[in-house]
Amino acid sequence: MTGATGSASIALRGVHKSYGRNTALDGIELTVAEGEFFCLLGPSGAGKTTTLKTVAGLEEPDSGAVELDGRDMTGVEPYDRGVAMCFESYALYPHRSAYDNLASPLRSPKYRLPAAEARVKVHEIAELLGIKGLLERPVGALSNGQRQRVALGRVLVRPARAFLLDEPLSHLDAKLRQAMRAELKAIGDVRRTTTLYVTHDSVEALALGDRIGVISDGRIVQTGPREDIWHRPYDTFVARAFGRPLINLLPGTVTADGHFASAEGGFELPVDVPAAAGTAVQLGVRPRDITLGEEGGALELTGTVYVTEVLGRAVEVTVRLEGGRQLSLVAPRAAAAGLRVDDPVRLSVGLENLLLFEADRPERPGRRITP
């Protein structure tokens, strides 16, 4: 496989991986199309890094297989897979300059470039990552965020069949991270090359991913374009993974005529719930989909203001509903300007913004009920 170039599709087929009694990957099924930018999102310990390592060949699956361009990689050495991986704990040469660290992949037999071409390439990448002024400095003398960009540059500087990036922006401050996100996707080599990008930051996943995969306990819960993940989450785990403040989940049951009745009294919603009467369900409403003081929505609620918190140009308002439950909403600053604690408020939500889920169970989060 040495010398293989061109972007490759990635597939994981039923990949299991355990460390002793600890299951890291529990039958991962995942495909990333050639040239796609795919974000894998999940909480700490979900199996994100292990997934990348099995694709890179740094870990062998206990069962199942990894394929690159449809070819089974079992037994193929990491070096021969032609993928480039950037770890969260990056391995750089601390005593050597940032330039040397960036140029070193271009001195390896497989990717060797003439010195002049290597210099152009290194400067190009350094410019894109905003580290051109640091090239002469030893990496050991750089900040964590600067070092992380050198590590990312080292991955992007040479051609690869796929980039495997493990939280590559985690050490940057919020402003720089946002700027780098935009830069990263615009880099020509990244646009052309299959990229599997791991993050626990849902904003990052939504900003970057052509498609997103949500992973929990070593399993893929859902994959899809961001619109699907946002509007049609598979279950309450996925719904909670995206959006801050968190989605509101109001408990209820299905009435005899198939409607939703709030468990805490207060309201009944005349939407048809495709579940048996008496079934415990939850109504999901995202804070940004709730309108303050308007009438005419499918769902209308009343309550009192509990807390308000300014979030830049918007305000997060926590409302205590009649039954006692709290609900978050995000309103434009103008709409929430005069609100004081204990003020009565009316809230409304359009039918298109209501999500219905089964109740959460100890063994699994409630699944979304169609549509």
Ligand SMILES: Nc1ncnc2c1ncn2[C@@H]1O[C@H](COP(=O)(O)OP(=O)(O)OP(=O)(O)O)[C@@H](O)[C@H]1O
């Ligand atoms: N070398 C190892 N030895 C033992 N257990 C491991 C090893 N590597 C990973 N694990 C375990 O496997 C599970 C998945 O770990 P992994 O690092 O893939 O998660 P992650 O989603 O990348 O988490 P994080 O966001 O914290 O990096 C965890 O329970 C972890 O403790």
